Amino acid sequence: MSHSQPVAVFDSGLGGLTVLRALRGRLPQEDFFYFADTRFLPYGDRSEAFLRERGVAIAEALVRRGAKALVIACNTATAAAAEAIRAAVALPIVALEPGVKPAAAASRSGTIGVLATTRTLSSERFRRLVGNHAGGARVIAQACPGLAETIEREGPDGPSVGTLLDGFVAPLAAAGADVVVLGCTHYPWVAGDIARRLPAGVSLLDTGEAVARQLERLLLASRLQGGGSGRLTVATSGSPGSVSTTVDRLWGEHLPVEHWEPHDVR
Template sequence: MTHPIAVFDSGLGGLTVLRALRARLPHEDYFYFADTRFLPYGDRPETFLRERGVAIAEALVRRGAKALVIACNTATAAAAEAIRAAVDLPIVALEPGVKPAALASRSGVIGVLATTRTLASERFQRLVGNHGGGTQVIAQPCPGLAEAIEREGPDSPAVATLLDGFVAPLAVAGADVVVLGCTHYPWVAEAISRRLPAGVTLLDTGEAVARQLERLLLAGALQGGGDGRLMVATSGSPAAVIATVDRLWGEHLPVEHWEP
């Protein structure tokens, strides 16, 4: 694996993005890094996230990455601009899909489920200001949900209790499009849908990220050269991550320890 596409997240929610990438670009090699030593990012200061994001990106360049996907809305909000300034790579950064949600809404009310840090960021406020005009945006912070999905499992009672509290305000407000503003949330998309009225659309940005990455690779003549290999690494405990990967991914993947 000489020049993989690097994908990084605070944890394993970004596996939902990785799945979309591999579906669209199956012959590329991928290096997925879960920074679980510092999970959850949503509780970290913005200065720390910016410095950490740059350190990870620079280490991935040294590792030979040919492109970078920031598969974490919180890291995007805090660090994407600093990362783009620090490294010379094609970069795709996740952000909540406010624009497509506003365009798709019939009721004029959209909901955004995301971490507290993402919703409080200047980047998110700009996103709403630029693309949410004429639409009521219900920004619903979901503290603890990403961590519960990883540690307890998507079908756990702990996750169900959190979803009961976080989804209800969106249903009451009449949102007809709900943005999944964290990469962990697609793991519980069906459970979210069950708590919303029939006909509400859930918007996940994984496929849009894959399309954008494909465009950047083509533009830079960087597409191809791999054979579909996948490596997974963590800054935390590989044993703990292996168990979570097996549960979420649905198959066993080896995990190495790597510290940027």
């Protein structure tokens, strides 16, 4: 493995672009390959068995493509497949999970909220996360079915996005949460809208910067840091044309999108 190889980042869709922005900001000399598995979006509607199989197949294909490290930029994929992916491929891997531990440490009221997909919140990994790291904090876990795909379909300012947020954020405000975890990579795109639906002084916690720091540590430890030129490749298992429109809207500039679907990824 060479330090000049790219870092692979994958998500079910384009929420992981929020993580990618943090990664590129901290590691500007790395090359990145971002894969949006939009053919099977949303992951939150898929079974855990499917997500394990799909995640392992994608990771193995990314190794063959030449990735030197892997960032699983999807809380749902992490919850269902991270252990299986770590067992299947010998790469430095950073996996996303809701920031329950830092949220509990930062809370003054003792009540924290977690916004995430139904699949993430129902996973054994999330239950362990709360059990091991919530301490004495009361955790209000709010599932947000449909929110991620609506953000992709309509954009962050879409009318249906606001309607969904009205219903999902209200229980956290009513419960008195003073720290709210954005437990899906799509949700930072609407962080301002979430904040406006919460009382003044409530903090939002996004794990993108923490993921970037962890990737930097792993690359240094593996002597794989650097060697690139900041090149970015974006690919999708779905339609590049439709995905490109959403990428440009979310990223704020045009990024070419290619189709990539390894033959053995079902």
